[in-house]
Amino acid sequence: MLRDITIGQYYSADSVLHRLDPRTKLVGTLIYLVSLFLFATPLVYVPATLFLMIVIFSSKVPFGYMVKGLKPVLFLLLFTVLMNMIFVKGEVIATIWKIEITKEGLKQSLLMGARLILLILGSNVMTLTTTPTRLTNAMESVMRPLKLIRVPVHEIAMMMSIALRFIPILLDETDKIMKAQMARGADFESGNLVKKAKSLIPVLVPLFISAFRRANDLAMAMEARCYHGGEGRTQMKPLRYTGRDYAAYMILLLYLAGVIVTGKYSTEVLDWIGVR
Amino acid sequence: MMENMKLIADHLVYEYNKGTNQTVRALDDVSFVIHPGEFLGLIGHTGSGKSTLVQHLNALLRPDGGTIYYDGADVFEKSYDRKALRGKVGLVFQYPEHQLFEETVFKEVCFGPNNMGLDIKEVEQRAYAAIARVGLTEECLDQSPFDLSGGQKRRVAIASVLAMQPEILVLDEPTAGLDPKGRDELLSMIMDLRETEGISIVLVSHSMEDVAEYVDRIIVMDKGKILYDDTPKVVFAHAKELEAIGLSAPQVTYILQDLKSAGLDVDTTGITLAEARNTILEALHWKG
């Protein structure tokens, strides 16, 4: 069950997307996320979906694998959709028990749902095609100006990269601990919420203890290998833009322009297609 | 006939990463029987499927094919009480660090029987008995389990499963990381358990020497399949085949083979130290 979480997991393959500079992918993802929130019209999801499909296709990551990443956030997704459906006021189209479902609510909830799915898939593409080390390198580089105002950029990046490295290990360990406790008769499924929460203590205590031990060991191992912060450090894989990246930025700009045109002139576009 | 078979694994199949391009068949048509009071060794290199198999025995994992019968009942039937099964097939995982969480050793050992819904008196009685059974002293009762040595932690983990009064006790590499003395003490404690309580033991181990010394029967796993299921003597006669799958025979067996090819008339089926000693003395016509 826990093995299914694909967020933050690198999928090894050789594609154009894998070979892009991580900064390009980071900036690209940010631009993509922003583009989803620029306009409220559903029409912008057409270029956004198309763009994402092309990107996913060129990443060589199986689509099914990518969609699996949505599973753990399914609850959040349903929650958002339901909340919008129930609480947005407007023209009532159906009434279930005392809950009124409005046309505006339905529209809004579908919009939010689509936005969330695109958002998660979009950021998934980045983490699946970029090793976390490269990603943190990119963050360090993009955030470098913040150093001037004494933000410990290197340290933040290092912490993130370590956290990412240990996510799969700790997930695996959680799985083992749960099984070990189930072997001693623990029950994580039945009972009310309070009982369920209580049943997690036998999992959380060993997990925390183990995480602290690992952190301690890791700190020692890093020190033993002469780690002393970012000062005087060289890089094995320094970031360097290539033609590929400039091309990617061009495509991004074109996409952004496409979204803006679609969003701004949505009525005209609809007229033009002849939908209205 | 049936009462002679406590647990039957019937054509078990299990796959990891289903539905991706990296599907691994961890168990591939695995069938065997555990008899009452038997000491069974389970060997195989890392990734051979033995850990996956062990987690089927108490229904922690559900097979993709085949099933397990316990006392004649299919444990993967909808109405079967799998929680109760875990009391009968006690599984102790490799690292006790993965389960210790209570403030005191006593509370830790109570965790198992408590989950079975027994009344508090019965729970405490069982806990006291189990703690004594694994050779922990009374001073340990109120100690934090985290302050104990590696060997003692393992005893606590075993005691907490024993307190559920299992009929089969499965131990996944109970001696990993222990020093030689700790290892010997733990194994003789397990041997003693089996002799006095009559429960069946399944020992998952990497040490051929330990397995040769203690078990009645060995199951050898490779790539999700059972390669051998026989007495230690028969299994270890296949030293070459075992080496091909990353295992080996006990060291003494190789010594006896060396001696045989050097012209000494020894019995090469010896697998324990005592057997090797006796056959060498005999071959030398030594009268001690």
Next chain:
Amino acid sequence: MGIIHINKVTYEYIRRDEENNVEGITTAVDGVSLAVEPGEFIAILGHNGSGKSTLAKHINAILYPSEGSVVVDGMDTKDEDALLKIRQTAGMVFQNPDNQIIGQIVEEDVGFGPENMGVPTKEIWERVEESLKAVGMYEYRSYSPNKLSGGQKQRVSIASVIAMHPKCIILDEPTAMLDPMGRREVIRAVRALNDVEKITMILITHYMEEVIYADRVFVMDKGKVAMSGTPKEIFSRVSELRELRLDVPQVTELAYELKRAGVPLPDGILTREELTEALKKIRMMGQ
């Protein structure tokens, strides 16, 4: 000129209870002295809690002695200016394979040490390549560490230390969490590096079979060096080892048992070949 001098080192730590009151003082290492020559293969044996790992952490300047001193290649570990140089000279491999790999990818982990030392990019790549080749892990360079076996992870950890070009490597129970196959892989790599590259090796372990290739063995108990000598000398003292909660390789134990039954075997037999030869001789004499 020795490479490592441990002079009368004592290490004490204060135990505290939950309210931070002093409960007592534990002496983990108690007046230990030993010197290691360049190119030697040293093994330190001892049961769990004998102080062997604590001693090892002194050589890499992770712990500092309460009394006495540790000198690595002429540098005192208490000299803070020499800290990085000491850690680069005496690299360290730890027990848990998962808790010492920092990189997401094998080659990135091997590059971590040189990056910290400020080695130029081009040279980092050369070092990574040669180190991974030295432990036979070059073909796995782009793997995620999570996809490797325990033995492979430990070999990566060894490569990560070699990439810093150390003169000495301390291995703190590197095989304790591995299966027999992984143990063999790691020990083979350690021996090869000692033989070919002449890197000084200090192996801490409680597996007797791993010790027989060492030049010298130290057995620790209660923070002190209880026995020292060549593997042959150490393993001739079977009953003493048992008292120290230790064992001997099964061959040695068999020879010991035969000897107790009256067979006139020499002391300290370590390998199958030695035993076969000795028994052959005895049979010839008997005829």
